[in-house]
Amino acid sequence: MSPPNPNQAPQGDLASAQQAADRIRLLRDELVSEEVQSVLALTPDQQGRFEEWSRAKLASLAQQFDVDTSAPQKLVSWGMRIASTLGALALCAAVVLFFTRYWGYLDTPVQLAIVIATPLVLLAGTEFAARRERTKYFTSLLALVALASFILNLPVVGDVFNITSTERALLAWGAFAMVLAYRYGLRLMLAAGLILLMSYAAAAYAAQMGYPWPNFLDRPEHFLLLGLLVFALPSWWAHPRNTGFPPVYRLVAALTFFIAILSLAEWGATSYLPWETNNIERFYEIVGLTLSTAAMWWGVVRHQDGIVTTAATFFIIFLFTRLYHWWWDWMPRYLFFAVIGAVGVVLVVAFKRVRGRMIHVEHKVPA
Amino acid sequence: MSRTSLVAAAAIIVVANTLALTHALRNRQGTEAQVTLTERELRYYSVSAGDEDSGVTLNLAWTDPNGTPWPVSAENPMIWLDQPKLQGLGFDCSVNPSSPDSARYYERQRARQVFVALEYDGAAWRAWAEAYQRALADQRAKTPYAINVGAGLSHLVAIDADLNSTRLRVRYPNRTTVIIVPAVIRLTIDRLPNVGVKGPARVIGRIQELPSSIHVPRPFSDEFRRLNPRPNSDRPYRVRLNYGVSLEPRVTGVEFLNGR
Numbered sequence: 001m002s003p004p005n006p007n008q009a010p011q012g013d014l015a016s017a018q019q020a021a022d023r024i025r026l027l028r029d030e031l032v033s034e035e036v037q038s039v040l041a042l043t044p045d046q047q048g049r050f051e052e053w054s055r056a057k058l059a060s061l062a063q064q065f066d067v068d069t070s071a072p073q074k075l076v077s078w079g080m081r082i083a084s085t086l087g088a089l090a091l092c093a094a095v096v097l098f099f100t101r102y103w104g105y106l107d108t109p110v111q112l113a114i115v116i117a118t119p120l121v122l123l124a125g126t127e128f129a130a131r132r133e134r135t136k137y138f139t140s141l142l143a144l145v146a147l148a149s150f151i152l153n154l155p156v157v158g159d160v161f162n163i164t165s166t167e168r169a170l171l172a173w174g175a176f177a178m179v180l181a182y183r184y185g186l187r188l189m190l191a192a193g194l195i196l197l198m199s200y201a202a203a204a205y206a207a208q209m210g211y212p213w214p215n216f217l218d219r220p221e222h223f224l225l226l227g228l229l230v231f232a233l234p235s236w237w238a239h240p241r242n243t244g245f246p247p248v249y250r251l252v253a254a255l256t257f258f259i260a261i262l263s264l265a266e267w268g269a270t271s272y273l274p275w276e277t278n279n280i281e282r283f284y285e286i287v288g289l290t291l292s293t294a295a296m297w298w299g300v301v302r303h304q305d306g307i308v309t310t311a312a313t314f315f316i317i318f319l320f321t322r323l324y325h326w327w328w329d330w331m332p333r334y335l336f337f338a339v340i341g342a343v344g345v346v347l348v349v350a351f352k353r354v355r356g357r358m359i360h361v362e363h364k365v366p367a
Numbered sequence: 368m369s370r371t372s373l374v375a376a377a378a379i380i381v382v383a384n385t386l387a388l389t390h391a392l393r394n395r396q397g398t399e400a401q402v403t404l405t406e407r408e409l410r411y412y413s414v415s416a417g418d419e420d421s422g423v424t425l426n427l428a429w430t431d432p433n434g435t436p437w438p439v440s441a442e443n444p445m446i447w448l449d450q451p452k453l454q455g456l457g458f459d460c461s462v463n464p465s466s467p468d469s470a471r472y473y474e475r476q477r478a479r480q481v482f483v484a485l486e487y488d489g490a491a492w493r494a495w496a497e498a499y500q501r502a503l504a505d506q507r508a509k510t511p512y513a514i515n516v517g518a519g520l521s522h523l524v525a526i527d528a529d530l531n532s533t534r535l536r537v538r539y540p541n542r543t544t545v546i547i548v549p550a551v552i553r554l555t556i557d558r559l560p561n562v563g564v565k566g567p568a569r570v571i572g573r574i575q576e577l578p579s580s581i582h583v584p585r586p587f588s589d590e591f592r593r594l595n596p597r598p599n600s601d602r603p604y605r606v607r608l609n610y611g612v613s614l615e616p617r618v619t620g621v622e623f624l625n626g627r
Binding site for chain 1: 372373375376377379380381382383384387388390391394419420421422423424457471474475477478479480530549551576578580581582584585588592613614615616617
């Protein structure tokens with residue numbers, strides 16, 4: 001059997017290519033370890049062919065997608081990702097503050113020309129960067145600044161003409177962020193777009209019902225529905241070109257959903273439920289605990305790390321909030337924290353048992 | 368990469384700006400109201416040296432008879448946004464405000480978007496000022512601790528509200544003294560209208576918010592900016608405002624008067 005052609009174009013996007021590179025790198029490391037060689041000894045010929053193929057495959061992936069082919073490279077890439085995100089946020093602040101500092105000295109047509117042209121110029125810059133680099137650090141940075149300048153653009157036009165603010169600006173910003181996210185495969189931009197579009201949906205409903213749209217956060221139950229909708233979207237909508245997008249959809253949805261429940265558990269008066277405020281708050285605390293446990297289970301079964309982490313964090317928050325409401329007022333502080341510590345120990349023991357059972361099931365030799 | 372999504376991204380920016388500019392242009396195609404207000408109604412909060420905003424914004428100040436503090440021993444006779452009016456604006460006031468459930472019921476009613484008529488220096492202001500001075504005199508006769516909060520208040524007084532701005536304009540046709548603006552109204556239970564005043568709890572509405580920031584373009588803004596080295600300058604001024612067909616204001620003239 002002839003070995004597969006390493007120069008064959010890999011399927012999918014940068015995330016898939018990085019996963020393939022990681023698997024090959026791990027396999028290379030394992031095959032040279034003494035323990036594996038004691039049970040799987042390759043002939044020198046096989047070893048040579050695998051070495052040649054894996055080297056060529058990694059080189060091909062690196063050339064096509066600029067993926068990291070070693071552990072140190074991965075660490076440097078993480079640093080670059082953090083630096084580009086922080087740089088983008090700082091640049092966004094700089095653009096806004098620079099404009100605010102000088103706009104009062106400009107005549108209206110000049111003000112308008114600057115705020116309308118800036119996002120267009122930055123969009124062109126993003127496209128230019130995307131065509132020149134495969135890792136998208138500068139593309140991501142410029143796309144974020146383009147979105148920030150578009151977010152600055154509409155309120156400035158509104159201010160100049162004293163236009164009454166409208167929720168439709170959220171739709172324009174959300175649509176812009178989504179288009180950039182899908183064009184350049186940017187996950188941070190996708191998260192921003194989803195948050196803006198969910199906000200628009202809630203604000204449009206508030207305005208439609210005769211309520212002021214800026215108060216769209218007043219009814220967290222809207223965000224429960226929107227969170228569920230966004231969570232379900234990747235099940236209907238495949239992402240062959242952006243394989244990293246479905247986890248972003250689910251993570252944004254889970255955060256939205258659990259923050260809405262937490263808000264209702266703390267301020268029940270904002271609910272649609274026609275019950276006493278205290279009953280609403282207790283109800284949502286129980287819902288929060290139950291659903292965060294269910295989400296943890298779902299995340300474990302489906303191998304969704306982000307969901308497991310988010311659900312576990314909210315499970316702890318719901319639990320500790322409940323304990324706080326029960327005991328903070330009448331219990332001595334030292335005892336309260338001692339109980340919290342004990343609960344933490346119990347949780348660790350419980351999770352350890354669950355993990356032990358999983359290991360047992362996974363390692364059971366089939367009859 | 369296909370160019371379609373790139374064109375779509377650019378189109379979103381262009382279309383959003385075109386819609387905003389068209390809206391602004393349409394607002395300027397007619398005059399819904401034209402008023403001249405003073406520094407009492409349009410306040411300029413001078414920026415400090417460290418403030419990085421070079422724009423000039425005036426803040427519209429209004430007097431809401433329902434929300435202005437009243438001398439404590441007298442009932443406020445100027446309540447204009449009462450239960451029947453609030454029901455007409457879409458609020459559900461079916462629960463008796465004196466009942467035990469009323470607090471929970473009314474605290475969960477959301478603020479609503481309506482239109483409000485504000486009258487400048489007219490009969491409403493004079494009636495309010497007279498009633499207030501009478502109540503203040505009564506209070507001062509009983510206790511020396513009566514504070515006059517009425518001095519320096521804006522003469523732009525809220526007089527009526529409706530869900531439809533056209534209906535409101537029909538009721539108040541004077542376009543040089545009455546402006547109509549969108550506003551956010553919130554209701555509240557007035558349990559003990561005032562200390563010493565006996566009466567049942569009642570539901571009243573208050574203006575929570577209305578578009579109060581008014582941008583001053585060049586060249587009018589230059590003179591305001593020159594006030595900056597003297598942050599507490601009391602130099603009086605008059606500002607002419609044109610409210611367009613979309614009820615959005617535009618500064619069309621500024622006149623600085625000699626200092627007091």
